[in-house]
Amino acid sequence: MSNALTIIRALIIYGLCLPLAIFLGYLLAIPMDITSLTIVALVVALPLIPVLLRWHHLVLVASWNMSVVVIFLPGRPYLWIVMAAGSLLLSIMQRILNQDIKFLKVPTVSRPLIFLALVILITAQLTGGMGFRAFGGEAFGSKRYIFLLGAIVGYFALICRRVPPERAILHISLYFLCGITICIASLGPLLDPSLYFIFAIFPVEDIQALMGGGMDAPADSYARLGSFSIGAVMAVAFMLARHGIRGLFSLGERWRFLPFQIRGALSFHQPWRILLFLLLVWISLLGGFRSLAIVLAMTMFFQFYFEGLFRTRLLPILMVAGILISVVCIPVADKLPFAIQRSLSFLPLPIDPVAKYGAEDSSEWRLKMWRTVWSEVPKYLLLGKGYAINPSELEMSGGRFARTTDSTEVRIIAGDYHNGPLSVLIPLGISGAVGFIWFLIAALRVLHRNFRYGDPALRSANTFLLSYFIAYVIRFFFVFGSFRDDLAFFTGLVGLSISVNGGVCGPAPVEAVKPTVKEFRPGRVLR
Numbered sequence: 001m002s003n004a005l006t007i008i009r010a011l012i013i014y015g016l017c018l019p020l021a022i023f024l025g026y027l028l029a030i031p032m033d034i035t036s037l038t039i040v041a042l043v044v045a046l047p048l049i050p051v052l053l054r055w056h057h058l059v060l061v062a063s064w065n066m067s068v069v070v071i072f073l074p075g076r077p078y079l080w081i082v083m084a085a086g087s088l089l090l091s092i093m094q095r096i097l098n099q100d101i102k103f104l105k106v107p108t109v110s111r112p113l114i115f116l117a118l119v120i121l122i123t124a125q126l127t128g129g130m131g132f133r134a135f136g137g138e139a140f141g142s143k144r145y146i147f148l149l150g151a152i153v154g155y156f157a158l159i160c161r162r163v164p165p166e167r168a169i170l171h172i173s174l175y176f177l178c179g180i181t182i183c184i185a186s187l188g189p190l191l192d193p194s195l196y197f198i199f200a201i202f203p204v205e206d207i208q209a210l211m212g213g214g215m216d217a218p219a220d221s222y223a224r225l226g227s228f229s230i231g232a233v234m235a236v237a238f239m240l241a242r243h244g245i246r247g248l249f250s251l252g253e254r255w256r257f258l259p260f261q262i263r264g265a266l267s268f269h270q271p272w273r274i275l276l277f278l279l280l281v282w283i284s285l286l287g288g289f290r291s292l293a294i295v296l297a298m299t300m301f302f303q304f305y306f307e308g309l310f311r312t313r314l315l316p317i318l319m320v321a322g323i324l325i326s327v328v329c330i331p332v333a334d335k336l337p338f339a340i341q342r343s344l345s346f347l348p349l350p351i352d353p354v355a356k357y358g359a360e361d362s363s364e365w366r367l368k369m370w371r372t373v374w375s376e377v378p379k380y381l382l383l384g385k386g387y388a389i390n391p392s393e394l395e396m397s398g399g400r401f402a403r404t405t406d407s408t409e410v411r412i413i414a415g416d417y418h419n420g421p422l423s424v425l426i427p428l429g430i431s432g433a434v435g436f437i438w439f440l441i442a443a444l445r446v447l448h449r450n451f452r453y454g455d456p457a458l459r460s461a462n463t464f465l466l467s468y469f470i471a472y473v474i475r476f477f478f479v480f481g482s483f484r485d486d487l488a489f490f491t492g493l494v495g496l497s498i499s500v501n502g503g504v505c506g507p508a509p510v511e512a513v514k515p516t517v518k519e520f521r522p523g524r525v526l527r
Helices: 002-029 034-063 079-097 107-126 142-158 165-186 193-200 207-211 226-248 272-287 290-306 314-335 338-343 353-374 391-402 408-414 420-453 456-478 483-501
Strands: none
Touching (some): 034 165, 107 142, 165 226, 165 483, 338 353, 353 408, 353 420, 420 456, 420 483, 456 483
């Protein structure tokens, strides 16, 4: 009987696998289109289903900052958006099948995000729809809605499962270190054109770099390595979350020959730790982004404060080191690489006039655009403009832009205001701004409680998450912000904090002290 069942099972397997293999061979033999690529990708992904069923939450955490797109899906969405939807769906299915699985509940954060999602959907419906161009729609702008809704869905996917305490550092490390994949976007001039197929998965930073060729492309003395800069910031974030300010400058630790260890969790030994940190800070300035330099400075300042280091001897040591570095670097500030001079142009330093002029010109251009856009804010207070873009209007502005050197009009039509408050008020109106501020206040409260009452083993990580969040909030409102891009940053940080801490931490319960009652003995006087 068992032999007959084995034969029947084998026949069924061969009956399914052989036709499928022939069909896949046919698809690979003909020129690939999006449909064929989708079928092949889905078949190849079938064996990965058991892996995703067990590790989908870890994959979501790792992919959150990855610069990877899913090429076989319409619109080529980022991997983290696909994993956010997939992980939430898998978590719900597992909860239905196993009632013992409990979701983390943080209503104070969930309510403003649900309200914000409703505002986004209602605004989209009342302003012409989402305009899915990839599905044949007539308007542009669907990716912005996908980014915003994906950030909200991703938050709920992150808090669906608590990270085991022994794996909390692993999840935090993967969350930040996987952001280094953005550096691949800057490798265009360094690769042979035959290897350009990798940029189908890792979006390239500058298409002109690919068109210009590989190693033979001429070098630009004023080049800005934007992707390397952002990747270095993600590595700096990992080191601050893993070791903290106190751990970075604790040169009293035992020095080791090996720079790092992986057992337990990735960590760096001294003196390699401080040397690597300084090198990464240097690379982060090569992008020429003043906002990144300001965010790093504010993050380290807040973390220094929250770690209580203002009352230690580390403060005068760092002050003396800062004075010595300033004395050495200020006289040669105009000899630094152009991108670094541009990153530090907000400081009163004697930098190159070209770098200073480029930074000032960028600031003037932004101020000019903001003055133009602020006059339109009252028109969109009740009902936001939405993110749908009329193709004919964009084409007309593009034609005018081709005859001028001012890109302000194109930026305004595209909704790229380079300003945080404007990026919320214009598309979503006052209701969107209320929902977003409500969410920020709730998220700050959660991060502060986890920093104050969280597991001591996660003290450095919780301190960094709170400091990084505050620095980015200040950047969003006063330096540079984009609601479409930054919402995923905010929801990711607070979702990660809730997941690794098991919710919102609170003060440990104080056990009541039982009163001691002395035994009464006859003839004994109680005192």
